[in-house]
Amino acid sequence: MDILLIAGLWLDGSAWDDVVPALEALGHRPVPITLPGQGDGSASATLDDQAAAVLAAVDSASGKPMVVGHSAACTLAWLAADARPERVAKAAFIGGFPAAGGQPYADFFELKDGVMPFPGWEPFEGPDSADLGEEARRDFASAAIPVPAGVTKGVVRLTDERRFSVPVLVVCPEFTPAQAQEWIAAGDVPELARAEHLELVDIDSGHWPMITKPAELARILAAAASEA
Numbered sequence: 001m002d003i004l005l006i007a008g009l010w011l012d013g014s015a016w017d018d019v020v021p022a023l024e025a026l027g028h029r030p031v032p033i034t035l036p037g038q039g040d041g042s043a044s045a046t047l048d049d050q051a052a053a054v055l056a057a058v059d060s061a062s063g064k065p066m067v068v069g070h071s072a073a074c075t076l077a078w079l080a081a082d083a084r085p086e087r088v089a090k091a092a093f094i095g096g097f098p099a100a101g102g103q104p105y106a107d108f109f110e111l112k113d114g115v116m117p118f119p120g121w122e123p124f125e126g127p128d129s130a131d132l133g134e135e136a137r138r139d140f141a142s143a144a145i146p147v148p149a150g151v152t153k154g155v156v157r158l159t160d161e162r163r164f165s166v167p168v169l170v171v172c173p174e175f176t177p178a179q180a181q182e183w184i185a186a187g188d189v190p191e192l193a194r195a196e197h198l199e200l201v202d203i204d205s206g207h208w209p210m211i212t213k214p215a216e217l218a219r220i221l222a223a224a225a226s227e228a
Contacts, residue, residue: 006068
């Protein structure tokens with residue numbers, strides 16, 4: 001199966017470099033997506049531009065792909081399910097949840113000169129980054145791509161309720177499946193409260209398992225793709 005891989009904020013398609021060969025070895029075709037404004041040199045990209053890039057990958061996939069979003073990009077994966085519910089075999093969310101319609105995509109940190117730079121490690125101290133060593137932290141920070149304001153402040157628009165019939169996998173790194181279930185039950189994740197087919201899987205890692213646990217993450221994604 002084609003597995004479309006969408007990295008979260010400050011990352012480009014190379015974030016999946018260690019996951020790709022592991023997925024290929026398991027018989028799947030991984031397709032890392034470099035988003036407009038996150039690796040193509042554009043500082044004027046918008047959320048609509050990023051969503052269009054994901055939809056282009058869905059439309060060009062062989063058969064029905066699984067669309068994988070990490071962190072903020074969980075919303076991009078869900079936007080693909082909303083726009084192409086008949087084409088997406090499964091949506092997988094790693095370390096995050098899709099935003100509801102009408103919410104900003106990722107208005108989390110201060111903007112500088114029209115972009116949102118990586119804010120440093122202080123906001124991510126604790127479970128998010130506990131498994132990242134000093135070298136990995138330095139490499140991440142030095143390669144981090146400031147995300148255009150047109151992306152981070154873009155408003156999420158969801159239009160097709162058939163998205164709720166698309167099977168969903170939530171990979172839980174710095175939080176547990178039990179915590180995720182509590183948040184969903186409490187109404188904190190309204191989009192997943194209405195998902196008709198929802199699976200939650202634990203992975204013992206911080207927020208970036210594609211960096212620290214790529215083989216294990218690949219096994220989880222491959223298993224989910226095989227069940228789609």
